[in-house]
Amino acid sequence: MEGEEQIGEMLTCCYSNLFATVNPTELDSVLSGVQPKVSDSMNTELLKPFRMEEVHIALKQMKPDTAPGPDGLPPLFYKNFWDKVGREVSEAVLSMLNSDNILIAHETLHYLKTKRTGKTGYMSMKLDMSKAYDRVEWVYLEKIMERMGFDKKWINLITMCIRSNTRPEVQAAIKTFLGISAIQRYEQYLGLPSLAGKAKKKSFSLIKERIWKKLKGWKEKLLLQAGREILLKAVIQAIPTFTMSCFKLPKGLISKIETLIRKFWWGYRGEQKKIHWISWGKLCQPKKEGGMGFKELIKFNDSLLAKQIWRLGNNEGCLFHRVFKAKFFPNCSVYDCEVSTKGSYAWKSIIQAKHVMELGSVWRIGDGKSVKIRGDRWLPQNSALKIVSPVAVLPPGAMVCDIIDQKEHQWISKLIAQEFLPYEANIIKGIPLSDRNIPDKQVWHASTHGVYTTQSAYKLLALAERNKVPTCSTNRSSSNIWREIWSLQVPYKVRHLIWLVVVWEKDAELMKCTRHKFSVFADLLELIFSLRDRTDVNLLCIIMWQIWNRRNSARVGDSIVEYHHIRAKAEAFLLDFQTAQVLEQRDLGTAGLGVVIRDWRGQVVGALAERIPIPKSAATVEALACRRALHFANEFRIREFVCEGDAEVIIKALLSMEAVHPEYGHVLQDSLVLANGFKVCKFVHIKRVGNSVAHFLARRSKSGMSYRFGVRPFLRI
Known part of the structure; x- marks a missing residue:
């Protein structure tokens, strides 16, 4: 599609089909089975004036901890302070925001502003987009409400709410009565700038003002740093999220926002300044590396914009x-396009985030016809992603399909051994292939399900920057001390104090409580953690916190707890938190597949044990085993089949029809296709103890044993 006229025709056709009526005529036959349900008393109740109590009832039905609205406050706040804010909330009008509408509107207005040629002028009209009731025939709604017995006044009220076409004479009357004229330009659309000119910092300055108002209201509350952390992460850093998903915020504005956040974190009061004991970059590191896990807004902005690129590359049907x-x-994918100087600021913001996609996207091999052997990222995520082996037999521009046997759907092992280094050859042969000639697909390797997520993209950006900074081999940030601190079964404020002391690495009064000599507090803490099996570490940390509080109380002249009472007070204060850690282990070397077929009496009538090159995850082995079991059952011409497996993640994916995982998604698709060939095919999750025979066969096959037998007489159709 090229040219302004074709694009205009496409938009006109889209909305014409979306909002136009088909003028239904045979509604009586459709509604003949609808019986009246609305009584006179129900109509009387419906036609009563709306009351503030009804709004309150609706609020009570909302979940208290759902995502906060534009004001940054969840429903829980309004439930607790309804007596103070109820009247204003009852009169407010809420609207749902949609970033697609904003991006399309921004691009349209940018075109209208920059158009300088031609004799034909254009105008824009602000409409509500994609309302659910615009997808339904309005005359059908009226007729069915009549059949159900709704009062005519109620039907008229509903009709007024859903119809969006105001007659010209009504528009003229309203403009004359109010003394207004048609708007020539919208400064904002859905809360964001309709146009972003050269003064971009000014266009987005409202974000800074909202953040400042929030922080200014919280300063008088004298929050502990643990409380400040929660507010900053849950509210303040969430305020610019919607804007950053559509536009690249100016660096100067982001710098000012982060300055406000830092001041609040370190407890500024008015003009009073306080020392920033830890750099902002350190605070933005993950907690497992010694930071607090705050977001760096520049990286977060890029990760949000890159999601729009992902949507442009994967949602081809949307407007x-x-x-x-x-x-x-028009002639390539969004991943291959270049930045257009004629595009709006929204488009320039989105396309500049391509470097994020280049960092985390990888090809999942189907038929191999779209992926270059050298240059493209297609190796499993635990490897280098790109081929580093020098050119040997194949030409430099060879495709992955050149090393796949398209008929057998297998890798050409001999050619792979000649073309690649041994370790890369083993990796390639371990990549599972589909039984069908499906196209290659770009997936997101940083998430477990292969779909782009903002969080995983942000982690990739942060990790890439940290890897550029050289560190010494004994850097404490790489040790387990941070994980030990945040896994303590103590109140959060205690963990926060322990973390802060370790980061500062200052001598404290706590050092006087031990006969050992340590240069920094972290050394003492590591010794305590090493004695976890003989020491109640949680109680010791509570005692340290109590000693610190005693020191602070003595410093300001408050009453203090005697040292011999601290242990008893710490024991009373200690709460019984529960934590658990699950460590996943997997075998190295080859992988084994084990399949057992039983008849309705539970008798074994078929078994299979095969060895395969091990993929990069145990889940992929389970997916391959499931597909092999379906093939094995199909060989015996079984019509009704129950597939039991002990891999819950695979069984759940098959039951939910989700087959998008970057490594084994296409294998699950193969299994679903095979399942459709049976008269009955069910997937059931069982525990490992119920699958012990198949598990035994899989383990034995890893040592080189291949096994297969079947008793056909028991497996008749």
């Missing part, structure tokens, strides 16, 4: 993709 593809990348 967002169709509009932007027609204008910016």
